[in-house]
Amino acid sequence: MKLLAHILCLSLALAMGWADSHHEHTHEAEPDRCKGLEMDAAVTCVLGGAFFFSHDHLFKGFHGKAELSNESFPGLDDHHHHVDAAFLMHYEDEPTEHKRVFLFLDDKVFSYHEHKLEDGYPKAISEVFPGIPDHLDAAVECPKPECDEDSVIFFKGDDIYHYTVKTKAVEEKEFTSMPNCTSALRFMEHYYCFHGHMFSKFDPKTGEVHGKYPKEARDYFMRCSKFSEDSDHVERERCSRVHLDAITTDDAGNMYAFRGHHFIEKEEGNDTLKADTIESDFKELHSEVDAVFTYESHLYMIKDEEVFVYKIGEPHTLLDGYPKPVKEELGIEGPIDAAFMCGDHHIAHIIKGDHIFDVDMKASPHTASDERPIALFKKVDAAMCGAGGVKVIVGSHFYHFDSPMLLVAGKALPEQHRVSMELFGCDH
Incomplete structure (x- = not known):
């Protein structure tokens, strides 16, 4: 039974970051989602809802305070820097029990199933996603028919990579009408590129942005008490x-x-x-x-x-x-x-x-x-x-x-x- 209820998966907390394993890590100050901060990564929960990463903290859903990543994922105690990119692997041909969240940090990728790091991870990005570069800016899943095949879109600077899940083929594309993304999110079958504290909605095949964008992310994806004077x-x-x-x-x-x-x-x-x-x-x-x-x-x-x-x-x-x-x-x-x-x-x-x-x-x-x-x-x-x-x-x-x-x-x-x-x- 399909139940779209983001509240059922608020227990899913996904955030991590790198630190020198030979030195004691000092957590960064707790970020405030309503201060216009730039999110490092975003991902959709398996049953709906969105999660936003900022340095070594995680925001669950659209309101509430940040939480330390290691409070939800103690296995990540040795990795406390910001998440570069994240996406949900969830396609029609994939069994329910194999829905996974991938997190990218520097040259590594971490795979999670139901809160737990899968055996063998972290792995090199090149091993799991051949042809995809390290130190990514953003990633987002793109199931068919929204993309021609079940795919993942990776962003690094001006470079856009469409990765086909089944064949592992990589196609480089140019998205000339949208800004460089610091994080990306598929939500309610729409695609959003976050850049700073602004966002633009884009076509995942062409990168085209239609309508009046960019817009203030806090106006649409956060529940904050005050907004910019330009907000409608x-x-x-x-x-x-x-x-x-x-x-x-x-x-x-x-x-x-x-x-x-x-x-x-x-x-x-x-x-x-x-x-x-x-x-x-x-x-x-x-x-x-x-x-x-x-x-x-x-x-x-x-x-x-x-x-x-x-x-x-x-x-x-x-x-x-x-x-x-x-x-x-x-x-x-x-x-x-x-x-x-x-x-x-x-x-x-x-x-x-x-x-x-x-x-x-x-x-x-x-x-x-x-x-x-x-x-x-x-x-x-x-x-x-x-x-x-x-x-x-x-x-x-x-x-x-x-x-x-x-x-x-x-x-x-x-x-x-x-x-x-x-x-x-x-x-x-």
Whole structure:
């Protein structure tokens, strides 16, 4: 069963660097992903999600602090310099148990399967990938038909190498329309070249860059509170690769979506989007909403162990007496991952981990009851319900169910949809 849930592989930590094995290594200062630093390498996790390398640290996903590489991979204690390049070996013809992550350091390559360094590694790059030079700048996988054959694209300065996995043939190409890459990433079937703290989306066959690039990487691949003055907030939130924290629709069908320090408001019946900071409209919340649902023209917004209830309208007004503890207001212990209500029903559906609870909003006091397991998801980022049914958001995708009952009873994942494209109309 395929489950695209980057949260399932957040345990995969991949970073390393070189050090003189005869001297004690001193770790570099912990990097801050929101300071505009240059990432040394990037790689996609086996089940989705992205990982970014900076010197001897690793960033997991799109937010959170850096971690030392040797905390996740103690076998790399003798190698603590920056990773030059990384890619995920994952093709249709390759058995699931052989999905591997390759890391390149100077003239060596390391191969990992499920956190563990494979026997015989590290090896010389020339031994594993003949024809590929040492001291690479970036690498990215390119499965067919995105490339003519299952391939890996290697970058070194102005030189581009297409390496065919089966035949080990190497073809040098010229990508004249894109800058030199310091790292590269295949994500959601698109290809990204990172250069400094900027990125460009490119065609893996030709290197052509279409659209308005380069763009600020922190706007689309990081969840940071502040961005450059040149950032287009609506464009960023519409097309961000970072998962949503919460989402809901009001009685009029207007959609509210929350991500980090920002939120998106989309009016029913048109494609108009408003994007702003959460603090600008919900000043008591500041940022980082865990879950939200709509009931009787009010937004119930859950953050940590508290519930904030706002009257829908301009401006959004916090009701007297709030915030209140989650346990007091909903009869369940926090934290909560997602929440939703369907139409004019009075049952709030609360999701914690892989279980769902019902809260009758007309009952007094509110209590969480009818606990049921959700077989399809270990963790949900956000969920909402409308006339068309329930949308469950995991990572950069969402899944549609006709009803809460079918969500609970589901045994196979329905069709996968892209949040940025199908909910917000992003065209790239």
